[in-house]
Amino acid sequence: MPLFHTEDQAMLAESVTGFMADEGGIKKQLRHYRDMNCQDGFGHALWKQFAEMGLTGMLAAEADGGLAMGHVEAGIVLREIGRNLTPSPFLTTSVMGVTALAGGSDELRGRWLPGVMAGDSVLAVAVDEGPKHRPERIACKAEKAGNGFRLQGSKAFVVHGASADAIIVAARTSGSDTDNDGITLFAVPKDASGVSHENLRLVDSAMASNVTFDSVELDGDCVIGEVDGGRELLNKVLRAGRIGAAAELTGVGQGAFDITTTYLKTRKQFGQLIGEFQALQHRAAHLYSELEIAEAAVIKAQQLLDGNSEKADLMVSVAKAKAAKACNLSVREGVQMHGGVGMTDEYDIGLYMKRDRSLAEFMGDQYYHAERVAQLSGY
Amino acid sequence: MPLFHTEDQAMLAESVTGFMADEGGIKKQLRHYRDMNCQDGFGHALWKQFAEMGLTGMLAAEADGGLAMGHVEAGIVLREIGRNLTPSPFLTTSVMGVTALAGGSDELRGRWLPGVMAGDSVLAVAVDEGPKHRPERIACKAEKAGNGFRLQGSKAFVVHGASADAIIVAARTSGSDTDNDGITLFAVPKDASGVSHENLRLVDSAMASNVTFDSVELDGDCVIGEVDGGRELLNKVLRAGRIGAAAELTGVGQGAFDITTTYLKTRKQFGQLIGEFQALQHRAAHLYSELEIAEAAVIKAQQLLDGNSEKADLMVSVAKAKAAKACNLSVREGVQMHGGVGMTDEYDIGLYMKRDRSLAEFMGDQYYHAERVAQLSGY
Amino acid sequence: MSDLDAFRAEIRAWLEENCPAEMREPVRDEGDVCWGGRNFKFKNEAQKTWMERCAAKGYTVPDWPKPYGGAGMSPAEAKIWREECARIGARPPLSSFGIWMLGPALLKFGTEEQKVHYLNQIARGEIRWCQGYSEPGSGSDLVSLQTFGEDKGDHWVVNGQKIWTSYADKADWIFCLVRTDKANKYQGISFLLFDMTTPGVTTKPIKLISGNSPFCETFFDNVVVPKNQIVGELNRGWDVAKYLLGHEREMISGAGGGDRLNAIGAIVARNGLEDPILRADLAMFDVDALAYACMGEKFLDEAKVGRAHPAQPNMMKYAGTELNKRRHELLMSAGGATALEWESERTNGGSPSRSWLRTKANSIEGGTSEVMLNVVAKRILELPGA
């Protein structure tokens, strides 16, 4: 498969690009909801528009009323989300959440997917239990209790956690903290008794919560997939989240680059456009190169994932690490090349820097994924 | 103590600078001995001149006829050696070898030091046993045999090994390979039976040998310091070698930088001096900054060593790592900024690149020393 | 006992008696810094007492001459003062742009009358100063500034706009670069002083990406400045500014001491460090940071005896600020999700992320890294061309 979009994908990209620029732009969404101190960190009206475009269920199966699209298509949406810094629960809900639910029963899908597809519901995913991404270690416990389970423990950095109608929780139903087996995924409803949130604003104005589960009683219906056998499904969800975050990062990096090159072509110092200075030209050209390479890695990983290739796992980590490195360079160069105004809240470049940080951390940073590349390569 | 040379040190620097430029220059020494395929890799006549200048015994005690100078002074000589790429056994003999012998008996010092001070003898130091610096592991064995020891094993990357009148060998007299204790240093004479050399030319035209000790019988007289208690003395020798190599590296980096900036001021392309291009100016200025910082770290470490400070060990590793990084940048930028001619044997910049590589590896590269910085800092 | 030993004993005794216990605690945040000035709210009585006791002895500016409010200490004596303060952890009694920047400029370029008047005010913490250099169109290219002072005989009438004036909303007076000759680029700028309460002066804080507003936009609308409020000669203000920029760059680069460039690996590792590759980056950073600290020491030692290249502060600022930015990128990575919090008690009001964003200004304010590299290339390496 050639490493560029098919005609269908190009059409999708065109419509999403226009939609996100018109409706998801920084002023209309990010600044608006930030400045009103919105406790969701995103706008439900736009989420409804996502649904009308068919985007919220794009990864769901056709039998479930979805579009049965793949990670390449989701990546198209995420890149535009990144470019416009659009606050949205798309990644946690329509990419990670839907991927998790796809492994669940008809009942479970019937319970949650219609709301997602209608743009009425939001999902969150709770995996990590400390400040760094460490899905290899899961201590949060779900013990058998009656016909269901009793959930006990806590989860950190659950993006959109407090806004979610259901949280997909990876919990331990057997074994010890670092065992590969013994993991079960649950769809925990918002109103379950014993769930409490410490809802925190992040640097990029998104909301994330540290969630505590205190003897939360769950029906057997809440189980997604097999009891004790959830690691494989969890890995699917993680891969979806990682490549999704990588795609969004390439959008953030590109958006930052675009406004920076525009600035280079308009700002004058020492009697000339600063874009005429060769030192800046070379840095901009190098940055261009890094962004192009990151984008290539991302689309390759998306195709491999969609094709269920064995190489997908490695390439997803390559893509996440590379996208994080390139996007980080883009926002750092962006702020520096903007000079003083780059430090002001009035200009958008600083917002890109904040989103980059948050996304780089989400589902494993460059250090985590480079380590994974080493381990998957056998060293 | 201020971080610059005292008056005495400045006087030494002045005379050494003149001497090395006149007598130790690239054409007269490095190219000459390289092109004649000299199997020592250095000239004995110059070594004799070093002795006449009082340099060969500068670190030896006054009671032994030396000048009782310190690492700051040795560093002055090494920086000029580096700047001129002067092939010389000064570092292994007068810095590491003399430091080792200082821990030995009157007899031992009397046996070897006069020859060193007269410029008649050369010493080498044999520590590593594989391609990477790993002094924590010493497998080469010396077993008690009669009144002395029987040495069995091999050593790698012994610079000037085949030319040396004596090799200082770190051997294991008890314990297992990675034990801290159980190390003894020996001064093994050139003509000891059972010593064989595989003498190899290195990329910088210096000679190093892989030495095999096959049942080499050694008198008790050959022991330097205490049997089984040689680790502390070995560490002294290593510190001397590391900070010495770091000092030489700053000279190599500076020498490469000097010829490169000169080239930037003379070579024209696109109708202007290439030094006028801002992209190259910024890279040169960054490089200048790195070289200055490396030099500061080196002199700080030298002073701490000379003052027997507890912090010396950490700062020696900082200095070696930083000097290697800065010098490596200097030779890479040097070759690139020279363009095509930088790739030719006719220009000197490539010789700097080769020496940098060899010195960076000697006594631990930037990776080894950064790791040591982490460990000494407690992480 | 040498004179210096006697001096040390004297200082030690004075400090013991006069430095309040509260003032021996480490400075925790901005609120603990004593800036002085007409409107300054002392945090507590101890802060006020400490400033006033020091001011009475000239210890707020120990190496300034006595007639100007200092203690007239020699460099060796001033070093002893600093060492003895450090010994007991005494806080600086007074911090201000007056001490760090305007003071040195007045000492070099001011008239006797100006020195007596302004320096004493600064030393006593009576007047807080701000700096009016940058303008919206003149950042790195400072000399293209447009704020104009029209000559009206015994005064100028100043019109224009400054930007990045630190704490202009809290300052009493401003030292300001004003164009007084439109025909001459470099030699058409004057260095003026005036009261921020003069009619026509207004300020507007600038909100930064870190969420704080330490800087302002400052507007001048027909501001009257008497002719005796000029430092140095008419149209030669650029000389004063250049002299001052050197001081500012040293300060920002942290070359003047300060510990923010310490190695960080060990600190981070206390909270656990499970990522081997992050650990590697921290180790490489520590190598660079520890080496840079040596450079800071070397630079100060050389500067003291006049051996440092006059453009060396540019190199120091470049290297120091780039390193500090890298340090905070690593601290953010080490902190993970917790460091991303924007406001929370756990993170002391989002301190890691706000500090991280704040460092991005280091390589812009007081001369961008690009300008620093230009200066090094030109003045130290003597490379050809602009």
Added chain:
Amino acid sequence: MSDLDAFRAEIRAWLEENCPAEMREPVRDEGDVCWGGRNFKFKNEAQKTWMERCAAKGYTVPDWPKPYGGAGMSPAEAKIWREECARIGARPPLSSFGIWMLGPALLKFGTEEQKVHYLNQIARGEIRWCQGYSEPGSGSDLVSLQTFGEDKGDHWVVNGQKIWTSYADKADWIFCLVRTDKANKYQGISFLLFDMTTPGVTTKPIKLISGNSPFCETFFDNVVVPKNQIVGELNRGWDVAKYLLGHEREMISGAGGGDRLNAIGAIVARNGLEDPILRADLAMFDVDALAYACMGEKFLDEAKVGRAHPAQPNMMKYAGTELNKRRHELLMSAGGATALEWESERTNGGSPSRSWLRTKANSIEGGTSEVMLNVVAKRILELPGA
């Protein structure tokens, strides 16, 4: 069975029958490469047989038209040819600057007569070509070249000097940029072809830091070149050169395939990898190398359908060559003292250090990294100024 499947079967059968076993071994070093030409010494009979059998079928240049010595394969067929060769590990039957560089230029700019004549010679491995572009004063600034061809009616008389002419001492003919109009910088250069045995042509090998001498200085002393040996129009040789440089950059960048940019951590680790920080650098390199490989694939896919930006090869060359240099720095570190050996059996004649030094030329030859960045800044990013 589709036409392409049938084609594949045919190729597979032919290869099975005609590719000698020795030619299915991996290429170990320079000596295994078949360059062809008048003076080429075949390493063994198999090498000669393989080249001749391929040439007879047009397989040395499978996608060139049949009248010019090729097999006239479509892009899809050529891909099948490459895949089938790769399947059995068949070596390229013939390598040459004629195939990679002059050929494409002649196909685009040559007369019918030139195509028939020169391309067939190239395809059969009869004539080995070298390239005369750079001059001592004209490296990155190629267009300032001085070698001059004086018009003598039916021929030019060429005088001047070229440098970096690869294998000029082994080549039979040269394609060469020569100034034919001193008044016009860009439009005063012609693209000439001539025999290296023409009186007045001399070559002198240049010894490189790697110890090898693949390049020469080449001198022209009143060399007579007939007028029909020009490619393209008089004084429009720069168009040909630019077209060709694109090909060269793709080739050097490794965008055209080649595996030298593979991830290396796993390879290094086979010999033990005890340094955690070196391991971290290797992992970060592998991330970059694996991502770059995707870029190579994407670029080729896009180029095939005309989607790639025409200046994209400049980006590819920049990124690929810088990465390759970094790769060899890491390989040297991983190899330690052993890799430092300059000549020894253990290191295959000092191969690690010589390869490492060789890579330093990657970012210089065929357009320096600096020139590549200039081109990207100007043509892709459309930044202002030169």
